[in-house]
Amino acid sequence: MDLQSQILTQIKKYQKIVIHRHQRPDPDAIGSQIGLAEILKASFPYKEIMVVGKQIDGFNWIGKMDEVDNDAFNDALVIVTDTANAPRIDDRRFDQGDQLIKIDHHPNDEPFGDIMWVSTMASSSSELIYDFYAQFKDQLELSQVAAHALLAGIIGDTGRFLYPATTPHTMQVAAHLMEAGADGAAIGQHENEITLPVARLSAYVYEHLTVLDHGAAYLVLTNEILRSFNLGDAGTAGIVSIPGRLKSVVSWVIFVQQDDDTYRVRMRSKGAAINEIAKLHDGGGHPLASGAKAKDEQEIKEIIAQLDQLTIDTAKGE
Numbered sequence: 001m002d003l004q005s006q007i008l009t010q011i012k013k014y015q016k017i018v019i020h021r022h023q024r025p026d027p028d029a030i031g032s033q034i035g036l037a038e039i040l041k042a043s044f045p046y047k048e049i050m051v052v053g054k055q056i057d058g059f060n061w062i063g064k065m066d067e068v069d070n071d072a073f074n075d076a077l078v079i080v081t082d083t084a085n086a087p088r089i090d091d092r093r094f095d096q097g098d099q100l101i102k103i104d105h106h107p108n109d110e111p112f113g114d115i116m117w118v119s120t121m122a123s124s125s126s127e128l129i130y131d132f133y134a135q136f137k138d139q140l141e142l143s144q145v146a147a148h149a150l151l152a153g154i155i156g157d158t159g160r161f162l163y164p165a166t167t168p169h170t171m172q173v174a175a176h177l178m179e180a181g182a183d184g185a186a187i188g189q190h191e192n193e194i195t196l197p198v199a200r201l202s203a204y205v206y207e208h209l210t211v212l213d214h215g216a217a218y219l220v221l222t223n224e225i226l227r228s229f230n231l232g233d234a235g236t237a238g239i240v241s242i243p244g245r246l247k248s249v250v251s252w253v254i255f256v257q258q259d260d261d262t263y264r265v266r267m268r269s270k271g272a273a274i275n276e277i278a279k280l281h282d283g284g285g286h287p288l289a290s291g292a293k294a295k296d297e298q299e300i301k302e303i304i305a306q307l308d309q310l311t312i313d314t315a316k317g318e
């Protein structure tokens with residue numbers, strides 16, 4: 001039996017299903033979580049389907065979290081979408097259910113769960129959830145709310161179909177989701193909108209980014225700088241992709257200072273795989289979009305040097 005059939009068998013078996021996603025969610029985390037929940041609600045109306053994790057009001061247009069008590073996990077099936085490793089799962093009760101399933105598109109460096117369906121070829125976890133629905137179309141229902149959530153996830157993780165993970169299949173899935181009632185233009189508008197503080201921080205990024213000779217670029221955002229823009233860590237989501245717009249930049253990293261004075265490291269690349277560098281610094285992720293941690297300025301320097309070396313090696317064709 002393939003993994004998808006095994007997952008459907010488990011879904012049919014359980015009366016209670018709790019769906020989790022990762023901390024600090026993005027549209028794909030919420031979209032894949034809500035999309036799967038709405039497919040299951042429409043397909044199995046007599047089952048109890050719950051979504052958990054921190055309620056993020058900025059994503060209410062995709063869907064809201066449920067308030068779930070501990071008893072809900074008794075004899076429940078737990079499914080975690082879009083989350084590479086167990087420490088990042090939002091709502092730490094994920095291990096309190098009877099069975100645990102992982103559905104994800106990040107490299108499976110830190111496996112967890114009784115069943116794992118991981119496909120790094122997919123643009124997003126939302127694309128995988130659509131593929132799951134499509135495989136069992138005769139048994140599952142795709143509601144308009146589900147379609148909208150899944151398209152939100154795909155549009156989010158592909159940078160509005162800009163990133164190389166966008167395949168012909170991604171576009172076909174997006175078309176099917178729009179046929180099922182997802183409003184592509186409204187989603188694009190939601191995900192394109194920024195606040196005035198983020199707009200002003202964007203100007204700061206363009207002005208202060210350092211670009212090295214071989215196309216590695218970096219910027220350090222201290223708490224002081226973030227405060228001066230009236231922003232916190234969450235506000236940096238809207239500016240991480242900005243350096244990639246520069247022709248001369250091939251790989252980049254933005255260091256975001258945290259309250260404990262360590263730094264969140266947000267790395268991106270147009271070609272060379274940067275997740276190996278992220279793994280050296282308590283992180284990981286996709287080849288072209290990774291995250292890590294830097295404990296101090298010394299580690300920041302090391303990461304910049306490693307990124308610089310990567311762009312030098314890439315330019316030499318190594």
Ligand code: AMP
Nearest residue numbers: 266267282283284285286289290291292
């Ligand atoms: P971010 O810059 O936080 O949007 O992260 C980009 C990608 O890197 C995410 O989709 C995750 O796959 C991965 N990532 C971020 N932070 C970490 C971490 N601390 N450990 C492992 N992977 C991470």
